[in-house]
Amino acid sequence: MMFAAAMAGVLAAMALTLVRGLLGPTVFDRVLALNTFGTVTVLAIAVLGFLMGRPQFLDIALLYALINFVGTIAILKYLQYGDLGASGREAGTGNSNTGSGSDTGGGGGRP
Amino acid sequence: MRLVGLYLALFAFWLLMSGHYEPLIVGFGVVSCAATVYIARRKDFVDYATLSWYIKPTLPLYWLWLLGQILKANFDVATRCVLPGSRIDPCVFRAPANQDTGVGVATYANSITLTPGTVSMQTWDHEIRVHALTRDGARDVLGGEMDGRICRVEGRTKDGTEDGP
Amino acid sequence: MTLAVDIASWLCLVAGALLCLAGGIGMIRFPDVYARSHAAGVIDTGGAYLILLGLALQAGFSLITVKLVLIGLLLFFTCPTATHALVKAALAGGLEPLCRELGADETADLADEAAP
Numbered sequence: 001m002m003f004a005a006a007m008a009g010v011l012a013a014m015a016l017t018l019v020r021g022l023l024g025p026t027v028f029d030r031v032l033a034l035n036t037f038g039t040v041t042v043l044a045i046a047v048l049g050f051l052m053g054r055p056q057f058l059d060i061a062l063l064y065a066l067i068n069f070v071g072t073i074a075i076l077k078y079l080q081y082g083d084l085g086a087s088g089r090e091a092g093t094g095n096s097n098t099g100s101g102s103d104t105g106g107g108g109g110r111p
Numbered sequence: 112m113r114l115v116g117l118y119l120a121l122f123a124f125w126l127l128m129s130g131h132y133e134p135l136i137v138g139f140g141v142v143s144c145a146a147t148v149y150i151a152r153r154k155d156f157v158d159y160a161t162l163s164w165y166i167k168p169t170l171p172l173y174w175l176w177l178l179g180q181i182l183k184a185n186f187d188v189a190t191r192c193v194l195p196g197s198r199i200d201p202c203v204f205r206a207p208a209n210q211d212t213g214v215g216v217a218t219y220a221n222s223i224t225l226t227p228g229t230v231s232m233q234t235w236d237h238e239i240r241v242h243a244l245t246r247d248g249a250r251d252v253l254g255g256e257m258d259g260r261i262c263r264v265e266g267r268t269k270d271g272t273e274d275g276p
Numbered sequence: 277m278t279l280a281v282d283i284a285s286w287l288c289l290v291a292g293a294l295l296c297l298a299g300g301i302g303m304i305r306f307p308d309v310y311a312r313s314h315a316a317g318v319i320d321t322g323g324a325y326l327i328l329l330g331l332a333l334q335a336g337f338s339l340i341t342v343k344l345v346l347i348g349l350l351l352f353f354t355c356p357t358a359t360h361a362l363v364k365a366a367l368a369g370g371l372e373p374l375c376r377e378l379g380a381d382e383t384a385d386l387a388d389e390a391a392p
Contacts, residue, residue, distance in 0.1 A: 188314055233364060
């Protein structure tokens with residue numbers, strides 16, 4: 001019962017995020033909606049595992065969280081540099097790159 | 112020595128994830144962890160400066176404090192999302208970051224982003240451009256409590272470094 | 277004892293679901309990308325952590341809880357990085373925020389108000 005209630009809230013959040021993804025005037029709105037949709041999907045998979053009594057679903061949720069992050073970063077890098085192989089330091093627009101390397105490396109870079 | 116530590120950590124992680132303890136399956140784990148350590152060594156992938164930051168004993172205490180801040184900010188932003196009469200008053204400003212190391216500044220920027228109501232937009236060596244949803248959120252960041260706490264985790268007092276760039 | 281744990285888990289799950297819902301409504305209502313990223317932050321942090329905590333309370337001490345904690349840690353590390361990258365890319369892509377940038381004196385005023 002309680003899992004069903006949580007599932008309802010999560011599904012409603014998924015629907016609202018999807019609406020923003022479809023409406024979004026700029027491409028960054030769509031990417032933001034995509035990232036958030038992925039996070040909510042992770043939650044939905046986890047709750048669904050408990051709802052169906054099969055906690056093995058948590059492995060899928062873990063993988064989905066990983067892929068969601070990598071996918072978002074890949075899309076953003078493609079949008080910003082137009083090339084997935086760019087190093088990011090030299091190909092940038094010039095005004096926004098100081099410290100960005102240590103940022104992503106330090107915050108999200110723990111293996 | 113460090114590689115052995117990495118191997119043991121990876122293998123413990125693998126055992127926790129799998130939950131199977133038959134010899135064949137564990138053998139697969141041994142082999143795959145060895146392959147991972149080999150690739151990590153060839154790519155010179157392990158960032159020991161970052162690792163030494165993450166084993167500081169005061170970091171979990173900071174995380175607990177941060178979780179409390181996150182919960183408080185969550186309920187504030189959530190009410191602003193839902194209630195029809197509530198107003199948002201966004202602003203962009205630059206906040207000083209007094210940390211010495213790149214990892215410290217990155218932790219500060221990530222903490223700002225984790226707290227709903229404030230998002231870090233750009234980082235420089237000792238300054239962060241922040242987008243805040245309300246003036247109260249901006250005041251919380253500029254008050255410098257989070258900044259000081261990260262400086263203390265870094266092992267340094269904030270004395271005499273108050274002047275931003 | 278189990279009743280208390282059940283009630284705590286109920287509260288966490290319902291609060292998390294409500295926060296997710298509020299974040300979704302904020303995604304629709306807020307005016308520009310930068311404001312919407314705050315609504316996304318509500319879903320990424322509060323909603324996610326509370327729901328995972330509620331599930332962990334249901335699971336008790338087991339491998340399942342370890343996996344839930346790992347999912348939480350993963351979100352803890354990756355979500356701010358992704359949001360920061362997105363906002364930075366939007367800024368570099370020439371998308372101006374719907375508000376002006378505070379000058380140095382206004383920033384100093386805000387810092388003074390916060391300091392006492």
